[in-house]
Amino acid sequence: MKAWTWERYGSPDVLEMRDIDPPLRKEGEVLVRVRAASVNPYDWRHLRADPQFIRLYAGLRRPKPGSILGADLAGVVEDAPAGSAFRPGDEVFGDVQLGAFAELVSAPQGRLAAKPHGLTFEEAAALPMAGQTAMKALETLRPGQHVLVNGAAGGIGTCAVQLAKAAGAVVTGVCGTRNADLVRSIGADRVVDYTRTDFTRSGERYDLIVDLVGNHSLRRFRRALAPRGTLALVGGLTGGGRLFGPLIQIVTGSLMTRFVRQNITPITWEPGAESLRRLAAHAEAGDIRPVIDQVFQFAEVPEAVRHVESRHARGKVVIGGIA
Template structure:
């Protein structure tokens, strides 16, 4: 190892190593990067997977540029809270979709327009977007495409909850399959993000955005290591928003 020295503060991802609910973990250096200097370890722990997913979806897949219209469906979730900020950092005009209780949170992240999905339907309000970043998988592919400009792109990632809050019958897998089939016959780009892992390069780019003050992790709650079961229960039952962090 040549990139790090003893005592360096680092952050990274261990999703393919059974997680990090532990006091110590051994990780390949290719999955680590120097921690943003303006974040605590607890804040930094909230960044890698969600932040890299948002960055990859917006930059590499969505190819978002300044002035474009971007809609983020599921803006109050872990990936969504990063996506709103990153899209704004790229100069996009951001419309964020969330529930009533999360409107102020999402607005505080810099969204230009916030839609309450219990009262407004982004697929039928006449607005068209260069990119729809769907993080919920609660709308049909036809609805997502209806919200696009002629050259727009749909990026799918995660989800599986219906509009009434119950698990979706087919979930993201069904939507993914439909997108793969339909993409051969329609002019829109329909792309699914799956199986991605944070890389040192993505983590370094995120660090720059964070240290510049353009992006910060939004944390809902923290739990001590001894309360991991309670933290998981909170995620599954209490409709957690943003990120939940385990402290050691």
């Protein structure tokens, strides 16, 4: 089968399409023929080992042999274990963490769910990581509350805006000038153009801030947060360095929550079948529809990763035509 592999850390130029042996289905896993995949910042960060603690599990000096990028996928089951909920021919989607930029992948059953009805393979592949992250960040949201999404035009941001609106919140999206109309079109009640206005200095306060950018300090975020509000940190805080920044974010947020009424919550989660099923239900109910910036072909994976790394993509970048 064909797959995109890499043997050293670096830019998308180090990716190579190779013919490799198909994966052997492990016990309890499902063999899926990949029809579409999507690109996340997760992918280029693994490619570059940025932050550097990625090397602790991906390979200290070089990535582990046979490493294949790609977390999100949608495809068709080729083989499944006896007693599985899946059968050959079933259409599925999921987050396999690594391995989706290939024609076949063997994935744990707990990382897959039935593909949402009414969505194409490309649309379904755009949802798993971004959609599950958005759901996790919005867990504390209640109808009528005011939520601000910082980075509203990105993959997670477009999901968060739609899900927050479907939950009955008053939604403010923060984005650049060129994306303002897009963010309004998916449900934002108000848009703040960060090139003109710093929301942390506006004097307005929000019940929930979902940060997907990490471009403000914790002190500035708290200034825009209601006295008992929640700050959901997905993008990381400014400062701290490439190695320790994410760790500082988690420790600082956890410690500060002990001493202030505001809730500082770093968003960390493990993808799972139950959250995928809830995400599929949202899609089928019309609460969320993937915003797709561009669909690249399988031969264009390096260009797709480079486009996501540029941080100019609106919504999700998808790889189509894989198998």
